[in-house]
Amino acid sequence: MTITADIDEAKRAMRREATARRREIAAPDDADPLLIDNLLGSRAVPDGAPVSGFWPIGSEVDMVPVLRALAARGHAVALPVVVGRNRPLVFRTWREGDAMAEGPYGIREPLESAPEIAPQVLLVPLLAFDRAGYRLGYGGGFYDRSLAMLREDGPVTAIGAAWAAQEVPAVPHDQHDQPLDWMLTERECFRIAGGAS
DSSP: OOHHHHHHHHHHHHHHHHHHHHHTOOOOTTHHHHHHHHHHTSSSSOTTOOEEOOOOOTTOOOOHHHHHHHHHTTOOEEEEEOOSTTSOOEEEEOOTTOOEEEOGGGOEEEOTTSOBOOOSEEEEOOSEEOTTSOEEOOSSOHHHHHHHHHHHTSOOEEEEEOOGGGBOSOOOOOTTOOOOSEEEOSSOEEEOTTOOO
């Protein structure tokens, strides 16, 4: 077995465990204000920077209230759109009340008529994370490709968003895995050592 195959198998095993663990997490009743306060109380999002969030699926942490708070502070807010397998995401503007469509994987997305933007900050969903800044996603590589593409054009801050209970000692990773710069949970928002400020 090659090193890459070993890493892929370790990721698959961790994905199964992390998915089951996340389903059992009981979101605190005050999760929305905790997440908002933790993010806005940090230096993770520069003033006026365009921000992409994500529409929650299943037991993911809900970033919609955070996106509302950022929009109220004057940030352009976007949501990701899947345009094809093995392709980077497209980011389209989103405002409260905008019409949405169901995209691949059952995720709500802005309509094709919504303008595209290049976010400077991405709130990134995940199944597990570690303190070194690595995240375990769902295995499609969409965020890794998107972050790599965006970072070619300039600095982009990646903020993982999850429940604190999703932290693990170490996430298996390879050269294609784009690291996070910050991590947001209901308990804290912390900068990853070496991450973008």
